[in-house]
Amino acid sequence: MPVPSILFPADPLNPRRPDPHFAWEARLVRELGGEHLLVDHDELLAGRAEEAVRRVPRGSGPLWYRGWMLPSARYAEFAAALTARGGNLLTSPPGYAAAHELPGWYGAFEGATPPSVWIPTAGAVPPTPAELAEAVARLGGSGPAIVKDYVKSRKHEWQEACYVPELADLAAVGRVVGRFVELQGEFLAGGVVLRRYEEFERADGPDEERGDAVAGAGDAGGPGATDATDATGGEGGPGSAGGTGDVGGPGTTGGERRTVEARVWWLDGRPVLVGPHPDAPRLHVEPDLTEVSALVRRLGCRFVTTDLASRADGSGWRVVEVGDGQVSDLPRGIDASGLLASLIAA
Numbered sequence: 001m002p003v004p005s006i007l008f009p010a011d012p013l014n015p016r017r018p019d020p021h022f023a024w025e026a027r028l029v030r031e032l033g034g035e036h037l038l039v040d041h042d043e044l045l046a047g048r049a050e051e052a053v054r055r056v057p058r059g060s061g062p063l064w065y066r067g068w069m070l071p072s073a074r075y076a077e078f079a080a081a082l083t084a085r086g087g088n089l090l091t092s093p094p095g096y097a098a099a100h101e102l103p104g105w106y107g108a109f110e111g112a113t114p115p116s117v118w119i120p121t122a123g124a125v126p127p128t129p130a131e132l133a134e135a136v137a138r139l140g141g142s143g144p145a146i147v148k149d150y151v152k153s154r155k156h157e158w159q160e161a162c163y164v165p166e167l168a169d170l171a172a173v174g175r176v177v178g179r180f181v182e183l184q185g186e187f188l189a190g191g192v193v194l195r196r197y198e199e200f201e202r203a204d205g206p207d208e209e210r211g212d213a214v215a216g217a218g219d220a221g222g223p224g225a226t227d228a229t230d231a232t233g234g235e236g237g238p239g240s241a242g243g244t245g246d247v248g249g250p251g252t253t254g255g256e257r258r259t260v261e262a263r264v265w266w267l268d269g270r271p272v273l274v275g276p277h278p279d280a281p282r283l284h285v286e287p288d289l290t291e292v293s294a295l296v297r298r299l300g301c302r303f304v305t306t307d308l309a310s311r312a313d314g315s316g317w318r319v320v321e322v323g324d325g326q327v328s329d330l331p332r333g334i335d336a337s338g339l340l341a342s343l344i345a346a
Contacts, residue, residue, distance in 0.1 A: 002061040004090060004346055006034060009041040009067040015055070025066055025330070028337060034344040039078075041068050049074075049081035059086035064303070064343050065326040069151070071189065072097040090346065091303055091326055099301045099324040101150040102193055108299040112291060113319040114198050115139060118150065120191040126181045127192055132173055135194055142168040144197035147180045150190030154183055163197070199312040200320075201260040203283065260310040262287045265325055265339055267346060269297040273339040277307060281331035285310070287317045295319070303343070 008026050009019040018026040018038060026036045037060065043052035056063075063082060070078060076093035091099075098104035103118055117138045119127045127135070139145065145164045146153060154161040161180040164173050177192055258280045264287065265273040271293070276283050287308040296304060303325035308317045330336055 003034070003344060004062040004064055005060060006036045006340070006343060007039050007056070007063055007065045007067065008036055010038040010055070012042060015040065019067070022066060025336065025340065029340055029344070032337060032341050032344060034340070037063075039065075039067070041070075044070055044074055044078055047074065047077065049077040050084070052078070053081045053085060053087075056082065056085060056087055061086070061088060062346075063087050063089050064346075065089060065091070067327065069100070069327040072100060075100075091301070091324065095301045096324050096326070098299065099304045099322055100327065101190055102148075103150060103190070105299055105301075105304075105322040109295050109319050109322060112295055113322075115196040116193055118191050118193040121181070121188065124181055124185050124188045126174075126178045129170065129174060132177060133170055135192075136167045136170065136173060139167060139194055139196060142166065145173075145194050146197055147176050148193045148195065149180075149184060149188050150193060152184070152187075152189060154180055157183060164194075167194075198318065200318070201310040201312050201314075203258055203260050258283055260285050261320065262308050263328070263331070264289065264292070264306045264308060265328070266296045266304050266306065267325070267339075267342050268302055269293070272342045273334075273336065275334045276331050278329045278331040281333055292317075292319060302346075 006026075006029050008022045011017050011019050015038065017023070018036065019041070029036045037056050039056065040052040040054075043049070060082075065078075072093065075096045079089045079093050082089055102116060106113070106116055117135045119131050119135050121127060143166070145167050146162055147164060148154075148162070157179070161176060161183050164176050167173060173194075181188060181192065259277075260283070261277040261280065262285050263275055263277050264271050265275075271289055274287070274289075276285070287310070292306055292308065296306065299322070301324070305323045305325050305328040307320045307323075309320045310317055330339075
């Protein structure tokens with residue numbers, strides 16, 4: 001049976017080597033006896049998938065991708081271009097969309113994640129007041145919430161474009177949603193989501209971590225903070241996942257305390273790596289995976305991540321976000337050899 005190769009984005013300044021953000025992963029793949037190949041992420045985003053994969057040898061067989069996020073439509077083009085060259089992405093386009101976009105994974109995790117509703121939109125057009133009122137009613141009609149799209153929030157603009165203190169104040173909902181849509185612009189993914197705000201346990205992190213709770217979110221190509229597993233950036237940009245600020249506060253800046261959170265990597269329903277969230281790489285916790293395992297299996301996607309946070313009232317762990325494992329960021333300093341070895345052996 002052919003051994004999968006792993007695709008990484010090429011360095012835009014030197015297309016013969018991996019993007020610097022992923023160079024350490026590519027090096028580790030080689031040390032583990034695997035093979036990595038390079039694709040042009042900019043060409044993928046531009047809709048030129050055939051050109052993007054021209055360096056992938058024909059007949060390359062099974063493939064994983066480890067790189068920057070792609071909109072689901074662009075991922076489908078990516079998969080088709082590889083298939084035409086005799087390659088096969090082991091995460092199918094429907095599987096990618098199911099894990100990458102909240103409407104795709106929410107049904108499998110409903111009850112274990114903050115209640116959410118969404119309104120599909122055609123581009124960067126805010127929902128109508130009537131659509132917002134109906135969505136608010138479905139979410140219970142009152143209480144605090146956050147605004148995001150199918151993939152990202154804008155925690156950097158917490159007060160103006162993310163947090164809604166009271167859903168019953170429909171005028172305020174409209175203002176926050178409108179500003180969110182305006183700031184997302186062409187990068188708005190899928191539609192507008194309203195998620196119930198929840199409080200999570202917080203802890204002091206090492207001093208060197210402070211001030212970067214949403215570090216990198218939206219850098220180099222995608223606006224806004226990525227959600228808790230939207231890891232490697234807004235569609236086309238790097239950045240660590242946005243973390244629990246999306247449903248439990250704006251994240252940590254300055255002297256604030258960090259959310260107690262973990263990122264779990266799953267392959268074929270099995271947890272292959274449990275570590276800290278990329279926004280707090282030195283804050284290690286051990287979440288209870290008893291209930292989550294069944295939910296991951298229910299989702300049915302081969303390679304996914306779940307971000308778990310501990311509730312402030314001590315009532316257990318919540319699934320903050322789910323994401324496609326191919327585009328979820330790894331925290332600095334983590335030992336990823338087991339994860340990458342599992343992908344090579346899959």
